[in-house]
Amino acid sequence: MAAGDPTVEEDHSMTMSPLHPDHLAPGNQVGPWRILELLGGGGGGRLFKVEREEHPGQPFTLKVALRPAGQHVQEEEDADGRVSREAAIHMAYDTGLKVHALDHWLGPSGYLYFVTDYVEGETFTEWCWRVKPTAARLLDVFTEVVRLVDKLHRRQLWHRDLKGANILIRKQDGQPVLIDFGVARQPGMATLTVGVPPTSPHLLPPESLTFLAEGSWKEGAAFEPGTAGDLYSLGALLYEALTDGYAFDPKLPYDKLVLAIATKVPSAPHVLNPRVPRALSDISLRLLAKRPEDRYAGTEALLQALWDAAKEKKKPEWQISLEQPLPEDVGTSETSAESEAERCEEPLAVEDEASEHDPQSRAVVSTPGRTRRRAVAWALCGALAVFLALWLALSMLAPPFEKGSSLVPASTVSALRRLPLFRHVAALACATAGLACPSVPTRPDTGVRCPDASTQAMFQRLKIRKEFKAVVDINQPGDQSQLGTYQDGPVVGRIVGYSWADPALPDGTLLYGRLWTGPGIYDEGAEAVIIRYTEARLPDGSTYPVCIVLGGYDGRVPKLQGSDSGSVVLPRALPAAAVWSWP
Numbered sequence: 001m002a003a004g005d006p007t008v009e010e011d012h013s014m015t016m017s018p019l020h021p022d023h024l025a026p027g028n029q030v031g032p033w034r035i036l037e038l039l040g041g042g043g044g045g046r047l048f049k050v051e052r053e054e055h056p057g058q059p060f061t062l063k064v065a066l067r068p069a070g071q072h073v074q075e076e077e078d079a080d081g082r083v084s085r086e087a088a089i090h091m092a093y094d095t096g097l098k099v100h101a102l103d104h105w106l107g108p109s110g111y112l113y114f115v116t117d118y119v120e121g122e123t124f125t126e127w128c129w130r131v132k133p134t135a136a137r138l139l140d141v142f143t144e145v146v147r148l149v150d151k152l153h154r155r156q157l158w159h160r161d162l163k164g165a166n167i168l169i170r171k172q173d174g175q176p177v178l179i180d181f182g183v184a185r186q187p188g189m190a191t192l193t194v195g196v197p198p199t200s201p202h203l204l205p206p207e208s209l210t211f212l213a214e215g216s217w218k219e220g221a222a223f224e225p226g227t228a229g230d231l232y233s234l235g236a237l238l239y240e241a242l243t244d245g246y247a248f249d250p251k252l253p254y255d256k257l258v259l260a261i262a263t264k265v266p267s268a269p270h271v272l273n274p275r276v277p278r279a280l281s282d283i284s285l286r287l288l289a290k291r292p293e294d295r296y297a298g299t300e301a302l303l304q305a306l307w308d309a310a311k312e313k314k315k316p317e318w319q320i321s322l323e324q325p326l327p328e329d330v331g332t333s334e335t336s337a338e339s340e341a342e343r344c345e346e347p348l349a350v351e352d353e354a355s356e357h358d359p360q361s362r363a364v365v366s367t368p369g370r371t372r373r374r375a376v377a378w379a380l381c382g383a384l385a386v387f388l389a390l391w392l393a394l395s396m397l398a399p400p401f402e403k404g405s406s407l408v409p410a411s412t413v414s415a416l417r418r419l420p421l422f423r424h425v426a427a428l429a430c431a432t433a434g435l436a437c438p439s440v441p442t443r444p445d446t447g448v449r450c451p452d453a454s455t456q457a458m459f460q461r462l463k464i465r466k467e468f469k470a471v472v473d474i475n476q477p478g479d480q481s482q483l484g485t486y487q488d489g490p491v492v493g494r495i496v497g498y499s500w501a502d503p504a505l506p507d508g509t510l511l512y513g514r515l516w517t518g519p520g521i522y523d524e525g526a527e528a529v530i531i532r533y534t535e536a537r538l539p540d541g542s543t544y545p546v547c548i549v550l551g552g553y554d555g556r557v558p559k560l561q562g563s564d565s566g567s568v569v570l571p572r573a574l575p576a577a578a579v580w581s582w583p
Contacts, residue, residue, distance in 0.1 A: 021046045021064045021111055030105045030113060033062055045083050045182070049118060059120075060100060064113035068106075082182035087114035089181045093157060096148075096177050119179075121171045125164030128241050129503060132323040135277050136313040138241055141169070143306045145176045145237070149230055150299035152178075157186045158226055161199045162233035164240065185224065201257060202250040205232040206290045209262050228292035231302065235287025235295075242269040242276045242322060244465050247288055251467070251575060262290075273324050277317060279309035324465070443516050444530060449581045450547035454534070457544040458578045462536075466502035470495050470511060470550065470576040472531060483560060484572045486529075491515045493533055493550070496573055510537040511548060511576075517568050523556035529568050530555055532582065547582065550574045555583035 024046070028035045032052055036059065039047040050062045065083040090099045101115040122130065124145070133141070145167060152159060159166075159178065166180040183199070205225055225232070239247045247266040248257060266288060270281035283305055289295050296302040312318060458464045473491040476484040491514065497507025513533030521528045531550040537543045549555035552575050560569040 019106070021066055024048065024064075030062060030064065031101070031103055033060070033101070033115060035062075050115065059118040060115050061097075061118045062113055062115045064105060065111050068110055083112050083114065085184070086181045089157070089184055090114070090116060093155060094151065095181065097179070119168045119170055119177050121168045121177070123165050124167035124169060124176065124237070125240070126503070127169040128164070128244075132321045133241075134319050134321055135275070135280060136318040138322060139280065139306065139310055139313055139318075141174070141176060142238055142241070143303065143310070145178075146234060146299055146302055146306065148176065148178050149234065150303060152184075153227055153230070153299050155186075157184055158230050159184050159233075160225060160229060162230055162237060163200065163203060164237060167237075200250065201254060202246060202248045202261075203233055203236050204261060205229050205292070206262050207292055209258055227298055228295055231287050231295045231299070232292075234302070235284050238280070238284040239266065239269060239288065242280060242284060243272045244324065245272065251469075265290075273322065275317070275320055275322050275324065277309070277312065279312060283309065443518060443521050444532065444582065446582055450579065451545060454545040454547045455580060458546050462504045462544060464502055464504045464578040467552065467575050467577045468495060468502045468505055469573055470548075471573050472515070472550065472570060474510070476572060482572060483562075483569050485562075485567050485569055486515055486517075487567050488515060488517050491531065493531075493576075495576075505536060506539055508539045511535070511546070512537070513548070517559075521556065523551070523554065523558045526558045527563070528556040528558045529570065531557060531574075547579050548576055549579055549583060550576050553577045553579060553583065555579070
């Protein structure tokens with residue numbers, strides 16, 4: 001091919017390495033290592049799956065610092081120092097990961113990187129979500145995590161950032177592997193950070209908050225959590241695995257989060273989840289004790305407590321998945337609509353009552369016959385409701401029947417319109433279908449049960465358990481840090497991924513729904529709006545019917561200053577929750 005051929009020039013540009021780690025993409029080179037995919041990373045560096053040119057097909061893990069060596073001011077985190085320390089720890093300690101390379105990318109003063117073994121697996125958090133382990137299985141895995149931490153503590157090394165994302169469960173044998181030693185510390189090591197170690201705020205131990213309140217960090221002092229700090233992190237890890245929630249809500253504003261950590265005792269896991277054995281519940285709470293001296297004396301004492309708990313793990317209650325039973329779909333309104341729904345549910349009443357008397361019956365899969373009967377019952381009720389709703393909606397839109405019409409007599413229509421059930425269903429059908437129905441309410445009905453298809457999709461197929469966060473409307477320009485102005489009508493939301501959010505709806509999932517601005521909508525006395533979504537489209541293109549509200553489970557979002565009768569001012573991103581009935 002001739003020199004200067006545009007094809008050659010294009011190929012050359014595609015193989016040139018970028019000038020910053022955040023620009024690395026599959027196919028780029030870092031020294032002799034070819035980038036295969038981005039694995040993740042935090043403030044200190046980026047993780048990539050790589051291979052050597054001469055050994056294609058054998059994967060390794062490469063971590064590269066985000067700043068060139070020596071280039072950081074006092075206020076900045078020493079990213080190069082963190083990566084350098086992490087590589088040194090892997091080489092000096094038995095972390096389970098061998099270092100294969102340590103070098104600088106883009107010159108002797110460029111970005112420091114090191115290469116270790118590649119661990120095929122998933123994070124501890126992802127493993128809990130996928131496996132839904134029994135208490136016995138969780139105890140085994142958690143005990144192995146503690147043994148790894150114990151090995152470090154015996155050599156006076158503290159990890160200081162123990163959390164689900166920094167523990168990999170190896171696919172090959174199901175064993176845990178600790179990763180991300182960037183903030184690990186040993187006595188005598190140089191201090192890379194001022195104040196407390198950089199970790200998720202909701203995982204800070206109470207004693208670190210006392211240190212911050214004293215203010216010595218302003219003079220350059222650094223907090224050393226030591227053994228007690230790692231034990232506290234292990235408690236938070238176990239608490240999350242047992243309850244599928246957090247000891248302290250990471251979504252709280254920082255001042256309220258700090259106050260909760262300092263003063264509030266978390267609810268016992270066995271209270272939040274009746275499937276949690278009391279022994280594991282007590283261990284997690286002791287690890288989360290406010291005073292370091294009230295926790296275990298060290299990892300050896302913790303291992304002894306876990307060994308004692310393991311004596312019970314052959315009991316039947318330890319062999320049931322810790323996944324919490326679906327909450328009961330209960331409604332207490334006296335409306336005719338709910339009475340009709342209760343009649344549709346009567347075939348299920350005996351089953352539900354039996355399951356209350358037999359705790360283990362909830363773990364048994366329904367028989368095919370029972371499933372078919374349940375499906376038929378719901379199908380008949382659903383078909384009847386849809387038929388009547390659509391017919392009544394069309395009758396509301398159509399002109400009066402002419403004399404001699406063969407359709408349903410006007411007297412029958414008039415009688416049906418007087419029934420609350422049919423008025424509610426017709427209004428809901430009109431709003432959902434976007435029809436121009438007369439007298440569309442300025443606020444939606446509350447207490448209306450979500451369709452069975454939506455609850456099954458949310459809680460059985462997608463397995464939504466936690467709250468998450470969503471952008472109100474992707475059509476509103478601007479970023480999430482700014483306020484948005486909204487009006488009544490359709491909205492298209494988007495799920496925003498956070499470490500605390502429910503992974504059942506991944507980042508980028510689109511939500512289709514509607515916003516109501518009132519009047520007559522209040523939240524604790526303040527004027528508010530209602531935002532509801534009825535369909536979710538996941539990034540893979542699959543769609544599900546849903547019942548999702550913004551503003552938390554109460555489904556109300558207070559209006560902000562600047563709102564008027566024609567438009568409302570709101571944050572662009574808000575907490576979101578899946579509900580059984582519209583609040």
